[in-house]
Amino acid sequence: MPTGANLGIMPTSSTDLKATVKDGYDAIALRYHNWAAPRLTQKRTEYIERLGQLLPKGSKVLELGCGAGLPATQQLVDQGFEVIGVDISSSQLELAKEHVPAAQFMLGDMMAMEFTEGSFEAVTAFYSLFHLPRDEHGPMLKKMVGWLKPGGWLLFNLETKEDDQMLDDWMGVKMFWSSLGIEGNKQMLVEYGSGLTNVEDVVDKEFVGRFEENFHWICARKKPLGISG
Numbered sequence: 106m107p108t109g110a111n112l113g114i115m116p117t118s119s120t121d122l123k124a125t126v127k128d129g130y131d132a133i134a135l136r137y138h139n140w141a142a143p144r145l146t147q148k149r150t151e152y153i154e155r156l157g158q159l160l161p162k163g164s165k166v167l168e169l170g171c172g173a174g175l176p177a178t179q180q181l182v183d184q185g186f187e188v189i190g191v192d193i194s195s196s197q198l199e200l201a202k203e204h205v206p207a208a209q210f211m212l213g214d215m216m217a218m219e220f221t222e223g224s225f226e227a228v229t230a231f232y233s234l235f236h237l238p239r240d241e242h243g244p245m246l247k248k249m250v251g252w253l254k255p256g257g258w259l260l261f262n263l264e265t266k267e268d269d270q271m272l273d274d275w276m277g278v279k280m281f282w283s284s285l286g287i288e289g290n291k292q293m294l295v296e297y298g299s300g301l302t303n304v305e306d307v308v309d310k311e312f313v314g315r316f317e318e319n320f321h322w323i324c325a326r327k328k329p330l331g332i333s334g
Contacts, residue, residue, distance in 0.1 A: 115271045115281075119238050122281050123214055125271070126236045127193045129278035130172075134196035136276060138173040145176055148309040148322055149231055152260050153177065155324075156227055157184035159258060164226035167191070167252060169215045169261075170233020174201030174208065177231050182207045186227070191215055193236075216241055216248070223254045230261035232320075239269065239283040242290075243297040250300055256329035259301065263290050265308060265319040290321050301325040 115122075130137065156166070162185030171178050171190030178201060181188045188208040192198050198210050211218070215230075216237065228249045237245060242263070249259055267286030273279055285293060287308065294304060303326040310319050 115269060119241065122238055122271075122283075123193060123236075125279050125281050129275070129280045130192075130194035131196040132278050133276050134173060134194060134200055138175065138197075138200055140276070142173065142175040146311055148307070148311065148320070149177060149262075150180065152322070152324060153180045153184065153229075156181075156186075156229075156258060156260065160184075160186070160226050163187060165189070165224065166227040166229065167220070167225045169218075169228070169230040169249070170236070171201055171208075171210065172197045172233075174205040174210075177229075178205045178208050181229070191218055216245055218248075220252045222251050224252050225257060226254055227258045227260065228252055229259075232262060234261055235264045235282050235284050237283065239285050239289075242283075242285060243293045246293060246297040247299075250298060250327060253327040255327055257327045259323070259325045259327065262320045262322045265321050287321055290323070294323065294325075298325065300328050302328050 164186050166181050166186040166188050168178055168181060168188060168190045171192050174190065178188055178190050182205055190201055190208055190210045191213065193214055195212055198212055201210055234242060234245060253259060264282060264284035265287050266284055267289055269283045271279065271281050291306065294301070305324045307322045308319050309322055310317060
């Protein structure tokens with residue numbers, strides 16, 4: 106979600122791109138938290154509250170790209186869920202452990218995470234998947250679907266414009282974003298979202314700082330056992 110900074114030179118490897126994201130958030134963890142935490146974005150809050158209605162208390166929920174834990178991780182905990190948060194930034198996770206002691210946290214690249222198939226009633230990713238190179242979006246979606254229990258829910262958002270961006274100065278650090286665009290996101294769901302049903306995709310507008318930006322929200326259910334087609 107770039108907001109008015111100079112474009113930088115794009116590294117070519119996935120490892121280098123993710124190192125840029127990790128190093129950037131490590132450097133600005135507290136500053137980013139102070140900027141992001143007060144943004145109780147309506148669409149995210151609505152979806153988290155919906156999960157609270159759809160799933161029983163004690164459901165296991167995975168949050169990919171949990172950052173410093175506020176507001177989303179705490180909102181998930183407040184719904185009565187057992188939450189595991191994953192983030193690539195160690196500085197962000199140190200804040201998250203302080204902010205949301207009721208959750209568990211794991212450090213690492215979300216693409217490198219391994220969980221047993223069918224481990225979670227819900228898998229979420231808020232404002233995080235677009236920090237992966239776009240050729241990893243589909244494989245990441247496939248892993249997320251696999252981690253869901255039958256009947257579980259998937260909730261995430263993506264950028265709306267097909268683009269790769271490396272900014273030299275985003276809140277004082279280099280940062281990388283990547284997007285397939287709305288149609289590319291929908292095609293990704295077709296190619297990598299096997300087993301999903303009740304797919305809802307919504308483009309929602311919000312303000313990021315002083316800038317207006319659109320995000321593509323996806324909410325879908327993994328087919329319960331015994332349901333085909």
